Amino acid sequence: MHMTTQAQGLHTHVLDTLGLAITAGEYPPGSVLRTDELARRFEVSRTVIREVVRVLESMHLVESRRRVGVTVRPTELWNVYDPRVIRWRLAGADRPRQLRSLTVLRSAVEPVAAGLAATHATPGQCRELTEQALGMVATSRGGRLEAYLVHDIAFHRVVLNASGNEMFARLGDVVAEVLAGRTHHHVMFEDPDPAAVTLHVRVAEAVRERDAARAEELTREIAVGALRELDVLAP
Amino acid sequence: MHMTTQAQGLHTHVLDTLGLAITAGEYPPGSVLRTDELARRFEVSRTVIREVVRVLESMHLVESRRRVGVTVRPTELWNVYDPRVIRWRLAGADRPRQLRSLTVLRSAVEPVAAGLAATHATPGQCRELTEQALGMVATSRGGRLEAYLVHDIAFHRVVLNASGNEMFARLGDVVAEVLAGRTHHHVMFEDPDPAAVTLHVRVAEAVRERDAARAEELTREIAVGALRELDVLAP
DNA sequence: GCCGCCAATAAGTATGACTTTTATGTCACA
DNA sequence: TGTGACATAAAAGTCATACTTATTGGCGGC
Structure with missing residues (x-):
């Protein structure tokens, strides 16, 4: 760099x-x-x-x-929704607080987005979702964090896009910044939490089966996990 | 010149x-x-x-x-989180879709924010919240839409601020634009829904009593009501 | 028909002169 | 001594113009 x-x-x-x-x-x-x-x-x-x-x-x-x-x-x-501001701040001193507030935002938005995705996703998006989830599984062990990150970002982006809501879709960049930030700044376990990986696969399933309530609930569990991880690693 | x-x-x-x-x-x-x-x-x-x-x-x-x-x-x-972009689009042709996607965003964020507010709100913010809720009650009848709007905006802004989350707090402007937009463009009943007014009072109560779960649930009901209202008036 | 070069084009940058707003200090007056 | 009107200067705002640079599309050569 x-x-x-x-x-x-x-x-x-x-x-x-x-x-x-x-x-x-x-x-x-x-x-x-x-x-x-x-x-x-x-x-x-x-x-x-x-x-x-x-x-x-x-x-x-x-x-x-x-x-x-x-x-x-x-x-x-400050307009903290501007992706540039987010990147600047994640690179700076108060990254922990920044990551926390962004993760809380995610925990509010993504479950609802997943629920909507379950009713709005196109077959193509369902397939894409499953592929990315499987990609996460495949790269979840052996310190392949970068490869995992790519799938993780793609997964969440598809969910947000598939929600059919413009405001959610535009949060894709924000989520990408958060995920990249926590990986690159090591605010993350060495290998991704296996439970989280499984949850992603199950979210993909739920969306494919058009089960909105389950997709929402599972995504909420992912969010809770991410927050807990943050508690441990960035107190 | x-x-x-x-x-x-x-x-x-x-x-x-x-x-x-x-x-x-x-x-x-x-x-x-x-x-x-x-x-x-x-x-x-x-x-x-x-x-x-x-x-x-x-x-x-x-x-x-x-x-x-x-x-x-x-x-x-487009960066649809920029308040100026929001205002421009609300003034334009696809206001209905815009209002809908913003209201869905609110329905995801505000309940969580209210829950957090219940644990983070200062005594001053609790008082402010109650005052605004009472203001809403006082102006909810007799076509005093403008006065009602002021209290409504203030109420939601206090909730978002009291959540203690920066990203939520910054959505205050967005919510304000939405509320102002739906009032000024008549995507709203002539008098505010009495049920909604009551719910606001109860949210203020729940926050004051530090009951996070109830604050969240009640706010969720407000959101559902807003979405339903939108379904009726802007199909 | 393909490739590479060239010129036209529109944004990017630099500069200097001028205008407008406004914070602040000054001075006269009460 | 305090107050208000007024002058001053400082910094952004605006303008006109000249020049630089990147890019595209076409022209000509192969």
């Missing part, structure tokens, strides 16, 4: 750097940045800085006021 | 207009906009347009590519 992303354009680089710095608390809420100072620091034109600031503003990370500058807003105003 | 623009700033005006147009389907996915054409149309400099485009890009509404232009992205990629 490189220190900073570069080839994608000045804008992207500055945005990532600044966003990361702000979410990491390097500039605590209330801090004031000035555009031409930033321009000098990053050695780019004010044009680029202004665009970056506009985007940060659209995430409610900062507020830009005349004669004052660009001030960092209090944490509770 | 620019007498027609509001005091809020050129940027805001252009962003709102363009965002509304795109989410309304005026520029269907795949359409291409060009920055200097937009600059001429809105009678602003390319600088302003570029900043707006950057923000739209950060919402995944559009993608800007060299030598091609600014292309509208497919709907399923």
Whole structure:
């Protein structure tokens, strides 16, 4: 992994750097940045800085006021559903709390999504679900965490998509960030919990058999397990 | 020179207009906009347009590519958790579907949030909750929809905040948009459902008495009611 | 018919001048 | 001494323009 992303354009680089710095608390809420100072620091034109600031503003990370500058807003105003904000924060210091709140969100949403999936999933989605569950089983032992992660992400993404609800579907990215985050930062057992793996297979079954109540309940068990795991590993 | 623009700033005006147009389907996915054409149309400099485009890009509404232009992205990629996107879409044509998917989201999240609130709420939040519930009772008859709405929004916001979960708390704005949307666009009975009003009072009670299971269950009933109401009024 | 090169195009970046808003300090007046 | 009007300057906002870079689609050569 490189220190900073570069080839994608000045804008992207500055945005990532600044966003990361702000979410990491390097500039605590209330801090004031000035555009031409930033321009000098990053050695780019004010044009680029202004665009970056506009985007940060659209995430409610900062507020830009005349004669004052660009001030960092209090944490509770940040748009924490923006995937970039999530990634920045998962990379930063308060990853534990972040992972916890995201997992609680998952525990609320995914069971309902699974229930809906059981009534809405297309045959193709059912097949996909079963395949990913089997993939999880196949990679659940022997320290093949990366391969397991791919299937895990795919599984949950299919469930959310199959729910037929747009808001749920768009949480696929968030869930992916969470799963990737807990794997890459080792907030996870060395091998996936066998019970969890089994539960995924049974969820796939329940969806295939159009048993909404069971799909919901089983997914709820997965969520409870994930929360418990978090309690143990990131107190 | 620019007498027609509001005091809020050129940027805001252009962003709102363009965002509304795109989410309304005026520029269907795949359409291409060009920055200097937009600059001429809105009678602003390319600088302003570029900043707006950057923000739209950060919402995944559009993608800007060299030598091609600014292309509208497919709907399923939009960041539908951005409050502005929500407001634009609620103002537009597919409000019914939008309201439905948001209400389903609420039905997943709010019960869990209420359960957490029962164990996390501060005395102040309990009091606030009771006050708002009583406010709802007081304004629930006689066509005082606007006053009722204020209490309704405040009530749900307190629950989400009291849950102690950051992701839930940030959904306060979303819920507010939904409640405001269904009131202002008359996707609601003339007077609030008395059963719903009572349920809110009982939720406040349950939270005050730290009864998580009951708070969750009662909130679930509120959600079910809201969904049913939607079925009747926006099929 | 295929491949590679070239030119047209539209976004990206830089710069400098100018405007607008507004926080703050100053001064006169009560 | 306190208060309000007013001037000042600081920083973002806006604009015009020139220049750079990536990309695409077509043209010509093979």
